Amino acid sequence: xxxxxxxxxKYGDLIAIxxxxxxxxxxxxxxxxGPNAAGKTTTMRxxxxxxxxxxxxxxxxxxxxxxxxxxxxxxxxxxPEVVPLYPEMTVEGYLxxxxxxxxxxxxxxxxxxxxxxDRVGLSSVRSRLIRNxxxxxxxxxxxxxxxxxxxxxxxxxxPTIGLDPxxxxxxxxxxxxxxxxxxxxxxxHILAEVxxxxxxxxxxxxxxxxxxxxxEELTSSLLDQDGVYLKLRQKDQEITSLLQALxxxxxxxxxxxxxxxxxxxxxxxxxxxxxxxxxxxxGLQEMRPLAMNIENLYLKVISGGGIRK
Amino acid sequence: xxxxxxISKKEIQTYFTSPIAYVVITVFLVLVGFFFYSLxxxxxxxxxxxxxxxxxxxxxxxxQMVFSPLFHNISIILLLVIPLLSMRxxxxxxxxxxxxxxxxxxxxxxxxxxxxxxxxxxxxxTMLLLTWIPVIFTFLxxxxxxxxxxxxxxxxxxxxxxxxxxxxxxSSVTENQIVAAMLTFGALLLFWVLNWASYSATGFWKDVLNxxxxxxxxxxxxxxxxxxxxxxxxxxxxxxxxxxxxxxxQSRRWR
Numbered sequence: 001x002x003x004x005x006x007x008x009x010k011y012g013d014l015i016a017i018x019x020x021x022x023x024x025x026x027x028x029x030x031x032x033x034g035p036n037a038a039g040k041t042t043t044m045r046x047x048x049x050x051x052x053x054x055x056x057x058x059x060x061x062x063x064x065x066x067x068x069x070x071x072x073x074x075x076x077x078x079x080p081e082v083v084p085l086y087p088e089m090t091v092e093g094y095l096x097x098x099x100x101x102x103x104x105x106x107x108x109x110x111x112x113x114x115x116x117x118d119r120v121g122l123s124s125v126r127s128r129l130i131r132n133x134x135x136x137x138x139x140x141x142x143x144x145x146x147x148x149x150x151x152x153x154x155x156x157x158x159p160t161i162g163l164d165p166x167x168x169x170x171x172x173x174x175x176x177x178x179x180x181x182x183x184x185x186x187x188x189h190i191l192a193e194v195x196x197x198x199x200x201x202x203x204x205x206x207x208x209x210x211x212x213x214x215x216e217e218l219t220s221s222l223l224d225q226d227g228v229y230l231k232l233r234q235k236d237q238e239i240t241s242l243l244q245a246l247x248x249x250x251x252x253x254x255x256x257x258x259x260x261x262x263x264x265x266x267x268x269x270x271x272x273x274x275x276x277x278x279x280x281x282x283g284l285q286e287m288r289p290l291a292m293n294i295e296n297l298y299l300k301v302i303s304g305g306g307i308r309k
Numbered sequence: 310x311x312x313x314x315x316i317s318k319k320e321i322q323t324y325f326t327s328p329i330a331y332v333v334i335t336v337f338l339v340l341v342g343f344f345f346y347s348l349x350x351x352x353x354x355x356x357x358x359x360x361x362x363x364x365x366x367x368x369x370x371x372x373q374m375v376f377s378p379l380f381h382n383i384s385i386i387l388l389l390v391i392p393l394l395s396m397r398x399x400x401x402x403x404x405x406x407x408x409x410x411x412x413x414x415x416x417x418x419x420x421x422x423x424x425x426x427x428x429x430x431x432x433x434x435t436m437l438l439l440t441w442i443p444v445i446f447t448f449l450x451x452x453x454x455x456x457x458x459x460x461x462x463x464x465x466x467x468x469x470x471x472x473x474x475x476x477x478x479x480s481s482v483t484e485n486q487i488v489a490a491m492l493t494f495g496a497l498l499l500f501w502v503l504n505w506a507s508y509s510a511t512g513f514w515k516d517v518l519n520x521x522x523x524x525x526x527x528x529x530x531x532x533x534x535x536x537x538x539x540x541x542x543x544x545x546x547x548x549x550x551x552x553x554x555x556x557x558x559q560s561r562r563w564r
Contacts, residue, residue, distance in 0.1 A: 048413040052563060073415040084410035086319075088326050100315040101414040145410070 001026040001153060001183040002047065007056035009042050016042040017207040020056070024200070026152075027180045031198035032187035033298060039207040040187040041081055044155050047185070048078040061152055074103065077146035081157040083138055084145075087131030091122055091141055094130060095148060102149040116144040120174060136167035143174065154178065156186040160193065172197055191294045201294075203301045210301045219265070219297055225250070226265040227290045230273060231258035233283025242280070246272050258286065312416050316424025320398070321431055329397070330432055333390050337436050344382040345443045348375045371453045372533065380461045380531040383440065384523075387433075387469050388501060392493035394432055395476025396486040398425045399554070403484040418558050422551055426477055433469040437462060457533025464530025467543035468523060472497055474550025481557040497523075 002024040009016045017039035024030045032040050045051040047058055049069045057064065063071040086094055092113060099109045117123055120140045125133050130141065139159065146154055159175065160168045176197045178184060185202075188194065194201055200214040211218055219226065232239065235257070243252045243259060248267050253260045263269050270287070277284045324330035352374050359365045402408040411421055447453050472493075479492040504522035507515045519525050526539040 045409075050409055050413050050562075070415045073413055076413070078409075078413045080406065080409045080413075082406040082409075084405070084407040086323065086407060087405070088323055089319075093322070097315065097319045098410065098414075101312065101411070101416055103312075103415050 001028075001061060002030075002185065003057075003059045004043070004047070005057045007043065007046060007058055008054050009039075009046060009051065010054045015207055017046075017204070020204065020207075020209050022202045022209060022212040024183055024185060026183050028199040029175065029179055029184040029186065029197055031194040031201040032185055032204075033191070033194065033201055034187075034204040034210075035302065038204045040204065041157055042207075043204070044078070044080075044157050044185070044187065048076055048155055049073050050078075074149065075152045077149065077151035077154045079142045079146045079154075079156045079159055081161070083142035085130045085138060085141060088129065090127050090129055091133065091137075092117070092126045094141065095144055098145040099148050104149055112148050112150070116147050119147065120144045121170075136163050136170075139163060139167070139171060143171070152182060154182050154184045154186075156184065158187055158189070160188065160190065191298055195289075195294050203298065205302050211297075215294070219294070225262045226267070227260060227262035228270060228273065229255065229258060229260055229286070229288050229290055230277075230284075231256075231286035232277065233285055234280075239282065242276060243273070246276065260290065262290070312420035313424045313427065316411075316416070316421055317428045317431070320425055320428030324394075324428065324432055329393070330435075333393055334432070334436050334439065337386055337390055338439055340386050341379075341383055341440050342443060344379055345375075345440075348379055349447075371447060371451050372457050375447070376453065376458055376461055377531045380465060381527075383465055384468050384527055387465070387472060388497050389494070391433075391469060391472035392476055392479075392490040392497070394429050395473050395480055395493060396490040397480065398429065398477055399480040399558075400484050400486050400489045404486075412562070418555055422477070422554050422558070426473060426551060429473045429477070430470060433466065433473065437465055437469070454533070460533045460535050461531045463535070464527055464539075467530075467540070468527055471523070471543050471546040471550070474547040474554075475500075476550075478550045478554045478557070481554045 004020055004022050007020040008018055020039075020043060032043070034040050042051065046053045047060060047065060049065055049072055052066060057066075059065065060072050061075045063075070065072045086097075089097065095113045095116060096109060099112050104112050117126055120143050122137065122140055122144060125137050130138065133141070139162075143156075143159065146156070156175070160171050163171060172193065175184065175186065179197075179199075186198070195215070198215065200212070201218065202212040203210040230243075240252050240254070240259065243249060243261055246269060248263045248269060249261060250264060251260075251262045261269070261273065273287065274284070276282075352369075352371065355374070356366075356369055359369055399408075402411065444458070475496055476489070476493040479496065480486075480489040482492070483489050500521065501523045504519050504525050507518035507522070510518055520542070526542050529536055529539055
């Protein structure tokens with residue numbers, strides 16, 4: 001759906017991105033990671049047609065972003081880092097305006113506006129001036145404007161920045177609900193966000209691609225350890241030794257009233273653990289992949305030069 | 310066309326939901342009203358004096374004695390208020406980063422420029438139409454010549470339209486509204502008085518300076534003379550302003 005080939009952008013002598021190549025499949029959510037000033041926003045701006053690239057190609061939904069800019073703009077919904085809002089307009093008036101400039105016909109506009117207002121939960125503020133609504137609502141208006149022309153591709157630049165935890169969860173759920181129907185690239189600094197909503201990542205640093213691929217691929221190829229966090233109703237000491245006795249387990253550490261179980265990557269012990277828990281009737285309360293995987297991955301890639309896939 | 314209308318409509322709404330348009334129009338009308346009143350009062354007192362002498366009385370002409378100076382006064386007020394109308398057109402979009410929305414929508418740069426330009430023109434037309442309220446009374450109590458009056462208004466419209474084109478250009482070069490307004494004002498005033506320099510110039514340069522001056526072309530129009538060279542002059546200024554705006558936006562993206 002999104003293909004980027006050897007993309008390079010220079011601002012004068014400053015190289016913002018250099019020879020970037022990656023793909024995102026249709027219907028997937030892809031996380032875009034990297035430290036500040038790594039070139040994430042620049043890449044997104046090139047994909048959306050806001051900036052021309054110095055060199056290289058990018059195609060979105062089969063259209064070249066330079067040659068067929070208008071077709072690309074029709075299939076992309078874009079939420080920039082600074083949400084582009086007119087403070088003097090009402091939420092509804094603003095969305096109508098966006099619908100109009102995105103080329104939605106007059107007869108369809110009202111319907112499109114109502115659809116996004118329902119979708120992102122803005123009905124309580126629809127007739128208020130944008131400058132009077134809270135940060136969380138503004139972010140939602142930003143998402144609404146990105147969705148208004150029902151785009152196949154969404155490009156979201158730090159969609160959860162500056163929101164409170166409850167709002168972050170809501171926005172994440174909203175983004176996750178697009179899975180399958182739309183192809184999404186989102187940039188973020190929050191690594192947990194990536195594990196929660198993304199199918200894959202592109203990691204860049206100083207304008208260069210450090211790694212790209214699906215989360216499983218990357219973690220298995222980059223990290224030598226894999227693992228789960230396990231929480232059980234039974235808290236007996238002997239469970240630790242039972243877990244340790246499982247084949248391939250390298251370490252079992254108690255943590256937060258549960259266990260952190262690790263094994264060399266390439267294996268998957270989740271079946272064995274589940275069987276053990278059921279057979280011994282230990283009462284499974286929680287089992288989840290270790291969230292630190294992505295953090296390890298990120299730090300390793302950013303500091304250690306990373307690998308290219 | 311639909312895209313231009315979309316931008317234009319939004320811009321007009323912004324003018325009238327913020328206090329800008331109301332303040333600009335009100336101040337403009339108060340000043341126009343004052344000048345109109347002074348000129349009418351002066352014309353009246355002249356008429357009373359001239360009434361003694363039938364020959365001089367025949368010479369009195371409301372178009373020349375009231376409207377021609379009034380149009381000059383209005384043009385000077387436009388010189389002061391147009392920079393305030395045009396300053397936010399593009400500067401504000403950059404400042405609050407809404408340009409990112411406009412340039413990632415399927416619009417061309419021309420749509421954006423023409424939409425903004427026509428919105429400011431609409432405010433100008435509103436301002437000029439409202440000045441007809443006092444003017445109508447001169448038809449009730451006197452006999453001004455309508456064609457030459459309309460010609461003067463056409464002149465005012467063209468002058469205002471040129472000012473807006475120049476203002477739009479300066480609004481595209483900065484994201485600070487005050488800077489845009491100041492640059493516009495400076496440029497307009499300079500263009501206005503360019504013919505002063507022609508007094509000391511000779512030959513070719515004298516003609517060039519005279520031709521470039523806003524004042525020279527406007528002066529003809531207030532006296533009811535419609536010359537194609539004046540029309541060409543104003544249309545060229547408008548085209549140049551819009552063209553340079555386009556160039557600035559385009560080059561900014563490629564930098």
